[in-house]
Amino acid sequence: MAGRINDEDVKAVRDAVPIDAVVSEYLQLRNAGGGNLKGLCPFHDEKSPSFQVSPSKGLFHCFGCQEGGDTLTFVMKIDHLTFSEAVERLAAQAGITLRYEEGGYNPTHQRGERIRLVEAHKLAAEWYAEQLAGSAEAETGRVFLAERGFDQAAAVHFGVGYSPQGWDHLTRFLRGKGFSDKELVLSGLSQEGRRGPIDRFRGRLMWPIRDIGGDVVGFGARKLYEADNGPKYLNTPDTALYRKSQVLYGIDLAKKDIAKSSRAVVVEGYTDVMACHLAGVTTAIATCGTAFGGDHIKILRRLLMDNGSARVIFTFDGDAAGQKAALRAFEDDQKFAAETYIAIAPDGMDPCELRLAKGDEAVAGLVEPRTPLFEFALRQIVARYDLDTPAGRAAALDEAAPVVARIKNSGAQHEVAVQLAGMLGILDTQFVVKRVAQLARWARERGGRGPAPDRQQRPQQPGWTSSPSAARGPALHLRNPVHATERELLKLALQRPELVSPAFDAYGVDEFTAPPYAAVRQAVLDAGGAEFGVSDPQEYLIRVREAAPDDTVRAMVTELAVEAIMMPRGVKEADEAYAGAQLVSVRRRAVERRVHDVQSTFTRLAAGGDPAQLTAVQNELWILQQYDRALRDRGPAAL
Numbered sequence: 268m269a270g271r272i273n274d275e276d277v278k279a280v281r282d283a284v285p286i287d288a289v290v291s292e293y294l295q296l297r298n299a300g301g302g303n304l305k306g307l308c309p310f311h312d313e314k315s316p317s318f319q320v321s322p323s324k325g326l327f328h329c330f331g332c333q334e335g336g337d338t339l340t341f342v343m344k345i346d347h348l349t350f351s352e353a354v355e356r357l358a359a360q361a362g363i364t365l366r367y368e369e370g371g372y373n374p375t376h377q378r379g380e381r382i383r384l385v386e387a388h389k390l391a392a393e394w395y396a397e398q399l400a401g402s403a404e405a406e407t408g409r410v411f412l413a414e415r416g417f418d419q420a421a422a423v424h425f426g427v428g429y430s431p432q433g434w435d436h437l438t439r440f441l442r443g444k445g446f447s448d449k450e451l452v453l454s455g456l457s458q459e460g461r462r463g464p465i466d467r468f469r470g471r472l473m474w475p476i477r478d479i480g481g482d483v484v485g486f487g488a489r490k491l492y493e494a495d496n497g498p499k500y501l502n503t504p505d506t507a508l509y510r511k512s513q514v515l516y517g518i519d520l521a522k523k524d525i526a527k528s529s530r531a532v533v534v535e536g537y538t539d540v541m542a543c544h545l546a547g548v549t550t551a552i553a554t555c556g557t558a559f560g561g562d563h564i565k566i567l568r569r570l571l572m573d574n575g576s577a578r579v580i581f582t583f584d585g586d587a588a589g590q591k592a593a594l595r596a597f598e599d600d601q602k603f604a605a606e607t608y609i610a611i612a613p614d615g616m617d618p619c620e621l622r623l624a625k626g627d628e629a630v631a632g633l634v635e636p637r638t639p640l641f642e643f644a645l646r647q648i649v650a651r652y653d654l655d656t657p658a659g660r661a662a663a664l665d666e667a668a669p670v671v672a673r674i675k676n677s678g679a680q681h682e683v684a685v686q687l688a689g690m691l692g693i694l695d696t697q698f699v700v701k702r703v704a705q706l707a708r709w710a711r712e713r714g715g716r717g718p719a720p721d722r723q724q725r726p727q728q729p730g731w732t733s734s735p736s737a738a739r740g741p742a743l744h745l746r747n748p749v750h751a752t753e754r755e756l757l758k759l760a761l762q763r764p765e766l767v768s769p770a771f772d773a774y775g776v777d778e779f780t781a782p783p784y785a786a787v788r789q790a791v792l793d794a795g796g797a798e799f800g801v802s803d804p805q806e807y808l809i810r811v812r813e814a815a816p817d818d819t820v821r822a823m824v825t826e827l828a829v830e831a832i833m834m835p836r837g838v839k840e841a842d843e844a845y846a847g848a849q850l851v852s853v854r855r856r857a858v859e860r861r862v863h864d865v866q867s868t869f870t871r872l873a874a875g876g877d878p879a880q881l882t883a884v885q886n887e888l889w890i891l892q893q894y895d896r897a898l899r900d901r902g903p904a905a906l
Contacts, residue, residue: 272354273366277339278806280354283361286338287322292480293345294569295526296320301831307569309345310334316572321829324762325805328822328829335825337809346480352382384454384508387446388483391456392475394440395428395486399472405429407491408472415538416623417545425474425520425541430488432470434460455485455503467503470495474537476503476555477519479566485509487516487537487555502556513562515552516540524549525570529577529605532634533559535592538619539582546622546630559596564603577605580634582618596640606675608637641683644670649690660691664699667691672706680707749856753784754827756849759841760791761808761828764800766846770906772796774850778857783823790814790824847903854906858895865891 287296287304299305299319308318308329317331328335334344342353358365399405399422408429412422421427430437438457442448448464451457457464471488478484485503503509517540525531532551534540543551554563559581571577583592596607610633612621622630648667653659664687671687674680681700688699757779759767776792779785791797793814800807808828815821832841865888872881897905 271368272351273368276358276363276365277354278809279363280357280361280365281325281338281809282805283363284338284357285322286325286327286341287320289338289357290320290327290341292522294318295572297572299831303829303831307572308332308334309565309569312565319829323804324808324828326808326825326828328825330826330830333822333826335822335829337812346381348381352380355382380450380453381507383446383450384506385482385484387441387450387454387456388475388485388508390441390444391437391486392426392428392473392483394437395430395473395475396423396426397428398431399427399429402429402431404431411472411489411491415542415619417538417541421541421545425537425544426483428473428475430466430468430471430473432492434465434469437466437468438464453506455506455509468501471501474516476509476514476516478508478514479518479522481519482508484514485511485555489537500556510562511555511557512560513566514555515563515566516555517544517552518566520544521550521552522570525552525567526572529571531567531571531579531605533579533581533596534618535583536617536619539617542619542622542630546618546627548618548631548634551618558592568603568605571603571605577603578608578637579603579605580608580610580637581640582610582612582633607640609640609643610634610637641670641674645683645687645690654692660693663691664693664702668699668702669706671703672710677707680704750781750784751833752849752852752856753779753781755833756853757784757787757791758827758830758832759846759849760797761800761811761824762832763841763846764797764804764807766841766843767850768796768798768801770850770903772798773906774853775857778853780856780860783820786816786820787811787823787827790816790820843903850906851898851902855895855898858891858898862888862891862895 290296290304290306293309294306296304296306297316299316302321302323304320304322305316306318306320307313307316308331310318310329311332311334313331318327318329320327325337326335327337327341336344338357339350339353342348342356343350346353346356348356355365399408400419409419409422412418412427417427435457438451441451441456448457451464452459456467458467459465468486468488470492472491474487474489475483476485476487485506485508487503488501490497490499490501502511505511516537521531521544528550530550532543532548534543534551534553536553540551540553543549567579571579581592581596583596612618612629612633616624618630618633621633645667648670649663652663654663667687668684671680671683674683680703684700684703685696687703688694688696691699693699756767756771760771764771772792774788776785776788779788790811791814794807794810797807799810808824812821812824815824834841834845838845865884869881869884869888872884894905
């Protein structure tokens with residue numbers, strides 16, 4: 268086995284790849300103030316951004332689910348990699364050659380499984396593209412693309428390729444690159460044959476499917492020959508890399524424009540995505556052989572940031588299957604904060620057909636005259652009933668009213684309820700409006716969870732424990748000025764150590780009354796003290812996180828390192844005066860607690876204790892009171 272990666276190389280990778288550049292490959296980030304960025308957390312569902320990234324510290328933290336860490340932690344969690352695999356992946360991006368403590372440079376065959384599978388797919392995509400561009404056999408594929416309006420440049424832009432008809436051309440090619448039969452089968456590129464692995468895709472046009480980070484994780488393969496008894500489209504099976512319900516074709520190309528324009532266009536096929544992009548609709552994406560569902564919504568929501576002006580436009584075919592798909596998409600409509608629409612081309616053409624028939628302008632225009640998805644759903648419902656009879660109108664209302672009740676905008680909900688009454692021919696408009704309002708209220712009551720808790724306040728638990736089961740931490744009452752001040756001082760010690768050093772390093776662990784804060788103070792101490800952070804802030808934070816005894820304390824360190832410092836009104840940035848006030852406040856409260864303890868002892872001894880001991884206690888009490896007075900009068904100068 269190869270040894271551990273050299274520590275200097277790990278640090279070089281951390282320094283070379285900015286955390287905001289890595290995170291922004293997966294979600295849209297916006298300014299959160301104080302040099303931080305915010306976005307929708309990729310690790311749990313949320314409707315407003317509680318996920319924050321601190322580029323200056325190289326850390327992220329979610330105040331909703333408490334996930335946090337550095338660049339490597341983020342890559343490990345989001346792509347399910349080991350530590351070594353995450354380092355190797357980022358090192359490859361940064362062009363850094365890694366050294367290993369034992370065994371020299373890491374042999375290729377010993378690299379992490381996911382890294383190996385991604386490499387295999389990358390090589391396969393390049394090989395398929397070469398076959399399409401240069402092999403005589405691939406003429407059928409080139410003709411197929413040309414007949415749909417795609418030239419060689421378009422094929423290159425989207426990475427389209429061709430898989431030869433032979434049994435094991437790709438398998439033999441990848442074996443020659445050092446991949447084992449087991450890896451090829453695990454990747455889904457090969458499958459078991461009678462005499463060993465054979466190519467899964469043969470005689471087909473190949474579309475590489477990339478994840479949001481740009482890695483090829485699978486393929487969509489289109490049938491070209493009548494002799495092929497397989498399905499029209501054949502996709503990579505579910506593997507360690509590829510889950511068809513969790514990928515969107517074209518997301519790697521579309522993500523920046525989706526985030527920039529707050530608009531996404533969902534089409535049905537690979538050629539539709541190509542047609543849209545070539546026509547200037549660069550926000551187009553498609554599912555990969557499955558219905559548009561919850562996991563796809565999560566991907567888009569992180570890019571759209573759930574702002575009220577965001578738009579998602581579905582361009583389903585006008586046939587029965589397309590209508591069914593549109594209604595299925597509407598079932599998930601409430602998972603979007605974005606408004607959802609449907610666009611159906613004239614004569615039921617898909618974007619690829621429309622581009623061929625009427626040109627790029629027709630495709631660009633397709634997504635402009637949009638019909639709200641709820642309106643399309645209502646039309647489909649109403650069309651199924653006989654509205655000439657009271658029973659038909661009543662039945663249609665029973666099915667349609669819940670659809671209107673799900674409209675997110677209350678003003679639009681009322682207006683559509685009035686329109687529904689007209690569509691059904693019900694003269695008593697207010698009856699329909701009240702019915703919809705009642706259903707909407709019931710839906711809120713069933714789904715409501717009460718007011719959202721303050722994200723800065725930790726969950727209420729009976730006590731502090733560092734066991735994994737208590738990963739969300741202790742009960743911290745931030746309205747308690749003692750806890751709030753201790754928190755601020757620790758944030759300063761982690762984020763702005765130059766403002767509190769060297770005084771902070773003289774503070775005892777027992778000066779922090781909240782057990783989790785005491786644990787963080789101990790971690791700072793074990794990492795060499797806050798003064799170390801003055802010379803190397805990023806390495807200092809890494810050391811403190813590593814010094815934490817468990818994931819609970821480590822999460823608290825990350826949270827405090829990322830959370831904004833709570834500045835007084837009118838003060839834009841933490842300075843020595845603010846830091847000094849926090850230092851003095853924590854110290855004075857520690858002194859007050861000691862004074863209380865000593866006074867109790869003095870009272871007890873005064874009732875008949877040892878006179879010498881009583882004198883010593885009285886002397887200590889006087890010193891403490893003088894120190895407290897000095898802190899009050901002179902502030903940080905008395906520390």
